[in-house]
Amino acid sequence: MNNREEFPGRGRDPQEAMEAREKVQKKLSELFGGMDHDIPLLLFADSFTNNQYSEAARTVIRAVRELSKRVTLREFSLGHDLARQYQVTHSPTLLFDPDHFSIRWLGAPVGQEGTTFVEAIIMLGYRKTELSEPSTKILKKITSPRAIKLFVSPTCPYCPQQAVNALKTAIARPDMISLEIIDIMACPDLAEQYNAYGVPVCYANDVMIARGAQPEELFMASLEKLEQQNVFIPESDAEQVETDVAIIGGGPAGLTAGIYAARSGLNAVIIERGALGGQVALTPVVENYPGFAQIGGKTLVDIMVQHALQYVPIFPDEEVMEIKIGRPFEISTNRRRYTARAVLLATGATYRRLDAPGEEQFAGSGVSYCATCDGFLFRGKKVLIVGGGDSALTDALYLANNEVDVTIVHRRDTFRAQDYLVSQVRDRGIGILFNTEVREIRGDTKVREAVLFNNRTGATSTQPVDGVFIAIGYVPTVDLARKIGVELTGDGFIKCDGHHRTSIPGIYAAGDVEGGYKQIVTAAGQGSGAAITIFEDLVNPYWTAQEKH
Numbered sequence: 001m002n003n004r005e006e007f008p009g010r011g012r013d014p015q016e017a018m019e020a021r022e023k024v025q026k027k028l029s030e031l032f033g034g035m036d037h038d039i040p041l042l043l044f045a046d047s048f049t050n051n052q053y054s055e056a057a058r059t060v061i062r063a064v065r066e067l068s069k070r071v072t073l074r075e076f077s078l079g080h081d082l083a084r085q086y087q088v089t090h091s092p093t094l095l096f097d098p099d100h101f102s103i104r105w106l107g108a109p110v111g112q113e114g115t116t117f118v119e120a121i122i123m124l125g126y127r128k129t130e131l132s133e134p135s136t137k138i139l140k141k142i143t144s145p146r147a148i149k150l151f152v153s154p155t156c157p158y159c160p161q162q163a164v165n166a167l168k169t170a171i172a173r174p175d176m177i178s179l180e181i182i183d184i185m186a187c188p189d190l191a192e193q194y195n196a197y198g199v200p201v202c203y204a205n206d207v208m209i210a211r212g213a214q215p216e217e218l219f220m221a222s223l224e225k226l227e228q229q230n231v232f233i234p235e236s237d238a239e240q241v242e243t244d245v246a247i248i249g250g251g252p253a254g255l256t257a258g259i260y261a262a263r264s265g266l267n268a269v270i271i272e273r274g275a276l277g278g279q280v281a282l283t284p285v286v287e288n289y290p291g292f293a294q295i296g297g298k299t300l301v302d303i304m305v306q307h308a309l310q311y312v313p314i315f316p317d318e319e320v321m322e323i324k325i326g327r328p329f330e331i332s333t334n335r336r337r338y339t340a341r342a343v344l345l346a347t348g349a350t351y352r353r354l355d356a357p358g359e360e361q362f363a364g365s366g367v368s369y370c371a372t373c374d375g376f377l378f379r380g381k382k383v384l385i386v387g388g389g390d391s392a393l394t395d396a397l398y399l400a401n402n403e404v405d406v407t408i409v410h411r412r413d414t415f416r417a418q419d420y421l422v423s424q425v426r427d428r429g430i431g432i433l434f435n436t437e438v439r440e441i442r443g444d445t446k447v448r449e450a451v452l453f454n455n456r457t458g459a460t461s462t463q464p465v466d467g468v469f470i471a472i473g474y475v476p477t478v479d480l481a482r483k484i485g486v487e488l489t490g491d492g493f494i495k496c497d498g499h500h501r502t503s504i505p506g507i508y509a510a511g512d513v514e515g516g517y518k519q520i521v522t523a524a525g526q527g528s529g530a531a532i533t534i535f536e537d538l539v540n541p542y543w544t545a546q547e548k549h
């Protein structure tokens with residue numbers, strides 16, 4: 001590769017190039033003119049490794065230094081003591097004001113990355129990041145260190161936007177955030193190590209948090225949650241919210257109810273304490289939601305949330321503590337209070353536990369209830385998945401496709417799962433242990449083995465494993481319903497009248513908590529039905545007559 005191809009802008013007519021350079025220098029001098037903080041730069045560059053990048057870095061950085069007294073530059077070789085002190089391993093590496101910030105650039109700030117470099121100088125020189133208010137709020141929530149590695153290339157037009165996002169975080173929160181901007185051309189070894197062949201791609205604490213350039217708030221949210229976020233939900237400071245319908249639960253039932261309620265002219269809010277999307281967000285692949293032949297559960301949730309947000313505010317990470325029955329209902333959460341004319345309980349279901357010794361002890365260190373979340377940690381390792389329903393088989397396929405050595409353990413000799421899943425499992429050659437129960441999970445700091453019981457032969461055996469995934473169904477989340485005295489069915493679901501009305505007038509239920517088929521599409525249907533009933537009841541409250549007597 002020659003320099004012309006590599007560093008765009010080179011190779012012009014000399015006169016033209018000089019004029020363009022002078023113009024840029026003048027503009028930059030003006031931009032740097034009012035900077036009120038010094039920016040010490042430390043450049044580590046060898047002449048014998050990666051020489052063209054080292055040379056380019058020296059040229060650009062020296063030129064920028066000439067434009068402001070605030071910018072100082074010290075240059076060292078990779079063999080210098082300071083390189084060891086700052087753990088610099090690649091040439092060229094540029095450190096920005098290392099006494100105050102942990103920001104380094106591996107590569108030369110040329111091509112598209114020249115813009116990012118100038119932005120970095122300006123933000124450091126003025127100590128201003130121009131972060132939006134929502135971004136500032138999200139960043140404040142970060143309470144443990146984040147080590148960002150952002151992979152870029154000089155020819156990528158999307159990279160500067162993501163690099164600026166990352167720079168803003170490292171400048172605004174130097175106490176928690178460190179940043180390495182890594183040019184994949186100058187550092188092919190790191191690109192290979194992180195499989196960073198499409199840029200920009202961003203890792204934080206070695207977890208991939210973003211692919212492509214993101215709007216600022218989404219980048220902040222991805223960094224805070226340490227997972228890629230695709231939807232941004234603005235936070236509310238309101239202490240009191242008045243609404244027609246308070247929907248508790250942000251799964252398919254609650255999100256659909258929100259859309260339907262708002263479209264019928266009601267004010268509605270959705271309050272969710274955990275992950276939006278409920279169980280769907282944890283489902284690796286969904287193949288039976290009409291309109292989507294095959295879609296990731298989390299992607300489907302993001303689409304639903306984006307749609308719902310067009311109609312109704314969503315209050316995430318908020319737990320309902322109390323509902324006072326009255327007209328209106330008074331709802332207290334850990335964040336604020338609501339008054340509502342109707343309440344929809346769409347609280348869904350949580351995974352069922354095996355109740356085997358070791359299950360609780362190793363939860364999070366080998367025992368998992370979510371293949372999509374934790375599957376990648378077991379790549380190349382041996383795991384069991386317990387269960388014989390759709391969840392267990394879908395998860396087994398997901399794990400097998402992600403190079404996990406998985407065996408299904410089922411207590412009977414036939415699966416409950418749909419036939420097409422059973423065929424796929426057989427075609428894939430996934431191991432199956434029928435008539436087998438996991439009696440104990442053992443290990444030290446992590447899972448090492450499972451004790452298996454064959455309920456046909458009565459034999460007990462031990463199998464060495466690295467993990468146990470449990471997918472044995474769900475139990476309805478009815479703690480809140482119980483607390484307010486809503487009647488339950490014998491199976492523990494919320495009892496409804498066929499139109500989603502519960503035993504308490506003005507309180508409704510929809511989705512998995514109401515029982516039924518427990519499909520995404522049926523939960524959405526239940527949500528729409530409940531919203532229609534609520535609309536009709538608020539227009540013509542059947543309880544007014546009851547309450548008069």
Ligand code: NAP
Nearest residue numbers: 288387388389390391392411412416471472473474517518
């Ligand atoms: P499920 O259908 O209730 O199946 C639970 C499985 O776990 C059953 O095979 C059951 O065994 C076993 N099990 C229950 N308790 C156990 C215990 N204590 N020890 C060992 N095994 C135990 O639950 P699911 O698979 O999570 O599915 C829940 C609902 O979501 C279903 O309606 C399902 O159709 C739906 N879903 C659909 C999809 C999809 O369509 N793509 C994906 C996931 C879930 P037995 O068979 O012996 O009872």
